[in-house]
Amino acid sequence: MTTLGLEYIFDPELIVPSETAKSSIAFWARLWRRVEDRQPRLGAASLEGLLELWEDPPSHEVIAPADFQKLIGRLASRAIERGSPGHVVCAAHWLPAYKPSLGHEENPARLLRDLSGVPFGNAVFVSTVEECWTDLDAVPSCQACVGQRVYLDLPGGPTAVNIMRAEFLRTSHGDPKEISNAALVLFPHLVFSDVAWVGLSTLTGDKRELTVSLVRDLGVLNDHACAIWEQTVQNHERIQLMKTFDVVASPEGTKTHRSPRLMSQRDSLFSGVSRRCEWHTKLSPSINRIHFAVEGRIVYIGKIVDHLDTA
Ligand SMILES: [Zn+2]
Structure with a gap:
């Protein structure tokens, strides 16, 4: 998957088994599950490992030949076209932190080769396995490695959408208008009204700072508002909980x-259906508002505007 500067790849741990794991159901069952994932792709070294398996397939007792063929076909079709420069992380920092679990002993080196083939323009998100990472603290501590923008998909770590927001801010020209083009990807759970972006030009302040605050507030609405609204119906508690996310x-x-006249300014059309978006986030204390409404599992964004009239 390449979306907005993010390449999602498989850790070779998931693709190339150790000699022992090649005849273990656990390895093949795990791979079956992971292939259902959000379309991570395959680096060059993992593809080589996959083709070696094709030459010397596992016993039909652990995986039926038809299933094996299907698996290989699905994975081979997701190979990444190599690009350069790629992502070069320090072997000295990554290799000691990583131990294959069911994977082949050469997989740590394979992972570094896979990374080196992913074009540097994209950040990399690695679909990996938690138990392989024995010393995670060692990885992000080095500035050279951090600069490579390689992220591991692990519990408690950044999510794909967090990384895409960071990448968006890193590459944006600091114009809030750019957000509207990327909104579907950056905020997949938000629904924007027909006029949501019309008032963007009324916001006042430094454009880059506005871009950062908009991505922050929309991000929190996307990630947390539904859960907060579900947690409590009390306005003061909702206000407090939103504050915990700044x-x-x-x-x-x-x-x-x-x-009624003032309140009707909070109404916006969403594909022909009018919704009142009375709640608003405040990008700064007296100006710049995102008007929204939470209904069930959906957050509706009515207007992004300097301010609406109040009594
Ligand atoms: Zn390093």
């Missing part, structure tokens, strides 16, 4: 509520 948000005050 987002200031609130509904309108009583006076504004009393005016």
Whole structure:
């Protein structure tokens, strides 16, 4: 999968088994499960390992020949075209941190070769296995490695969408307008109204700072708002919980509520359906608002605007 500067690849641990694991059901069952994943692709060294398996297949007692062929076909079709320069991480930092579990003993070196073939323009997200990483602290401590933008898909680590947001901010020209083009990828759970982006030009302040705050607030709405709304129906508690993610948000005050005219400014059309987006995040204390509504598992973004009238 290549999306917005992120290449998602398999750790060779998942592809190339050790001699022992080649005849273990555990290895093949794990690979079957992982192939269902969000389409990680295969680096050059993993592909070589896969083709060696093709030459010398596992026993039909651990995997039926038809299933084996299907698996190889699905994986081989996901090979990455090599590009240069690729991602070169320090072997001295990565190799001691990584021990194959069911994978082949040469897999740590294979992983580094796979990384070196992923074009540097993309960050890399590695679909990996937690038990292989014996000393994770050693990996991110080196600036040279950090600069390679290689991330491991592990529990508690960054998610694909977090990485894409960081990549977006790294490569953006600091114009908030760029966000609208990438919104589907950066905020997959948000639904934007027909006019959501129309008021973007009314926001005031430094454009790069606005871009950063918009990505932060929309990111928190995407990642956490539904869970917060489910957790409590009390407005003051929702406000507090949003604050724990560094987002200031609130509904309108009583006076504004009393005016149907003012409240109707909070209505926006979503594919022809009107929704009231009264809650808003505040990018800065007195100006720049993201108006939204949470309904079930969906966050609707009505208007992104300097401010709407209040009483
Ligand atoms: Zn390093």
